[in-house]
Amino acid sequence: DVVMTQSPLSLPVTLGQPASISCRSSQSLVHSDGNTYLNWFQQRPGQSPRRLIYKVSNRDAGVPDRFSGSGSGTEFTLKISRVEAEDVGVYYCMQGTLWPYTFGQGTKLEIK
Amino acid sequence: EVQLVESGGGLVQPGGSLRLSCAASGFTFTNYSMKWVRQAPGKGLEWLSYISSSSRTIYYADSVKGRFTISRDNAKNSLYLQMNSLRAEDTAVYYCARDSLYWGQGTLVTVSS
Numbered sequence: 001d002v003v004m005t006q007s008p009l010s011l012p013v014t015l016g017q018p019a020s021i022s023c024r025s026s027q028s029l030v031h032s033d034g035n036t037y038l039n040w041f042q043q044r045p046g047q048s049p050r051r052l053i054y055k056v057s058n059r060d061a062g063v064p065d066r067f068s069g070s071g072s073g074t075e076f077t078l079k080i081s082r083v084e085a086e087d088v089g090v091y092y093c094m095q096g097t098l099w100p101y102t103f104g105q106g107t108k109l110e111i112k
Numbered sequence: 113e114v115q116l117v118e119s120g121g122g123l124v125q126p127g128g129s130l131r132l133s134c135a136a137s138g139f140t141f142t143n144y145s146m147k148w149v150r151q152a153p154g155k156g157l158e159w160l161s162y163i164s165s166s167s168r169t170i171y172y173a174d175s176v177k178g179r180f181t182i183s184r185d186n187a188k189n190s191l192y193l194q195m196n197s198l199r200a201e202d203t204a205v206y207y208c209a210r211d212s213l214y215w216g217q218g219t220l221v222t223v224s225s
Contacts, residue, residue, distance in 0.1 A: 001174075039212050041157075048207060048215040049157060060213065092157060096212060099171045101147075101159040 002026055002095050006104035012112040019080040021107045023093030028073050037096035040069055040078045044089040085111060114138040114214045121219030128198050134191040134208030134216060141189040148193050150204040198223045
């Protein structure tokens with residue numbers, strides 16, 4: 001199975017400051033169709049996961065533009081340009097290139 | 113509006129069975145593959161099973177292979193997960209998902225004596 005490794009696992013951030021989460025996969029996530037199926041999710045306490053980013057860098061509808069994704073191959077990053085209080089939660093990267101799809105361990109973002 | 117509503121969770125004894133349902137609305141169900149994902153209390157997310165739109169292709173995670181069965185009824189816009197030989201480690205919130213974009217609210221399964 002593809003192992004997804006996130007860092008850091010805990011991320012205390014001051015309001016208005018940037019935040020960055022790294023995700024590394026154990027093998028390339030480039031699909032045979034040429035796409036890279038790397039997604040980012042946010043899960044607020046008590047809620048279902050919400051997809052923020054799909055195929056590395058595409059923001060889903062309604063996602064604030066302070067969220068951005070980048071990367072290629074096996075190294076990916078989620079950045080929040082200016083953290084707001086509503087961003088508190090756990091962030092997961094997820095690969096959808098190879099079954100079984102797999103998630104990273106999650107990064108808990110909290111306000112410092 | 114896309115809606116996915118899971119049901120069927122509850123308390124079951126180890127070794128028991130449970131059938132989860134996911135009622136879909138707001139989109140053409142027959143056009144989409146569907147998945148089940150679970151989340152143990154305080155833990156991360158785990159993809160469990162995938163079923164193609166026609167039911168022709170089905171995948172399972174190793175953790176549930178041979179014990180869980182995914183199915184769908186396109187006429188009823190419904191997805192199912194038959195769970196047999198349940199173990200304590202199957203205790204989790206179970207979500208159905210379309211693509212990875214739309215998720216239900218989840219249904220809690222507790223396996224305990």
